[in-house]
Amino acid sequence: MTSTPEFIQVRTEGRVGIVTLYRPKQLNALNDQLIDELGAALKAFDADEAIGCMIVTGSEKAFAAGADIGAMASYSFADVYQGDYITRNWETIRQIRKPVIAAVSGFALGGGCELAMMCDFIIAADNAKFGQPEIKLAVIPGAGGTQRLPRAVGKSKAMDMVLTGRMMDAQEAERAGLVSRVVPLDKLQDEALGAALTICNYSLPSVLAAKESVNRAFEGGLSDGVMFERRLFHALFATADQKEGMAAFVEKRKPEFRHC
Ligand code: CO8
Numbered sequence: 001m002t003s004t005p006e007f008i009q010v011r012t013e014g015r016v017g018i019v020t021l022y023r024p025k026q027l028n029a030l031n032d033q034l035i036d037e038l039g040a041a042l043k044a045f046d047a048d049e050a051i052g053c054m055i056v057t058g059s060e061k062a063f064a065a066g067a068d069i070g071a072m073a074s075y076s077f078a079d080v081y082q083g084d085y086i087t088r089n090w091e092t093i094r095q096i097r098k099p100v101i102a103a104v105s106g107f108a109l110g111g112g113c114e115l116a117m118m119c120d121f122i123i124a125a126d127n128a129k130f131g132q133p134e135i136k137l138a139v140i141p142g143a144g145g146t147q148r149l150p151r152a153v154g155k156s157k158a159m160d161m162v163l164t165g166r167m168m169d170a171q172e173a174e175r176a177g178l179v180s181r182v183v184p185l186d187k188l189q190d191e192a193l194g195a196a197l198t199i200c201n202y203s204l205p206s207v208l209a210a211k212e213s214v215n216r217a218f219e220g221g222l223s224d225g226v227m228f229e230r231r232l233f234h235a236l237f238a239t240a241d242q243k244e245g246m247a248a249f250v251e252k253r254k255p256e257f258r259h260c
Helices: 032-047 077-082 088-094 111-118 133-137 145-153 155-164 170-176 185-200 204-216 222-238 240-250
Strands: 008-013 016-021 053-057 062-064 100-104 107-109 121-125 129-131 167-169 181-183
Touching: 008 032, 008 185, 016 032, 016 185, 032 053, 032 088, 053 185, 062 111, 088 111, 100 111, 100 185, 107 111, 111 129, 111 145, 121 170, 121 185, 133 155, 145 155, 167 170, 170 181, 181 185, 204 222, 204 240, 222 240
Parallel strands: 016 053, 053 100, 062 107, 100 121, 107 129, 121 181
Antiparallel strands: 008 016, 129 167
16 A cells, blocks of 8 residues: 555455544444555455455444444435445455455444445454344445345345345344354454455465355356366366365375465
């Protein structure tokens, strides 16, 4: 990144890159600058050979309470359509190839919930609350919420959330399949870091292929997806790490991956 970011904090723990959303007074409401900074930080980690996995997190009270309503309030249709405002810079996050874990505590509402869903999986604290309350503002989700939420929780619950604007707590989110694990608030960061470090220890080419292949399940049909997965599976036999991983198993020792 060229300049010091204002609305995020960036650090590393071993091979894990961690981005903390930081607009505490606005409950991490997402404005263009914050999303630009987040995208730049994730891209930098993605390009950094020393990093194997990323975590995006917020504060105890809020992962992010949505897009910045104050910033959006006066936009006209022409502003948002012609300028492609508000959601334009969210595409950067979709281009990240290494895994990104969302560690969510507190509110993940509107664009905050959509941001969490853009990550590869969500680990939630027991105080997390998810929702797509845009309907209360006379709009609808604009960063993929109407598409990713039904894929995560099914049509009925997604309709319920999007049409009533109600929040769902961490337990309901886990039952519905929106989050992969729920842990006590004070264990959230350790749990996410543990998962990220586990991923970092695996061979990077296989990690990239696994992410790409699971994502394919959401983009196309089943037979295309299965064929895509098979080709990636075959391709991984071209890596040195596959030889090492399987030899280590046969020789009953720990593998030493070189990420190639
Ligand atoms: N935008 C701007 N400011 C916000 C936002 C927000 N989304 N959420 C909270 N804040 C501000 C409040 O205005 C308040 O500021 P101040 O102290 O200056 O008055 C401060 O954060 C604290 O908020 P509250 O006093 O309201 O705190 P409470 O604990 O009483 O309530 C809530 C917390 C329930 C989270 C409440 O703040 C709330 O309902 N916030 C709005 C939630 C919402 O509607 N989110 C959806 C926004 S629309 C959206 O995300 C569309 C996505 C479109 C595509 C994505 C593009 C980015």
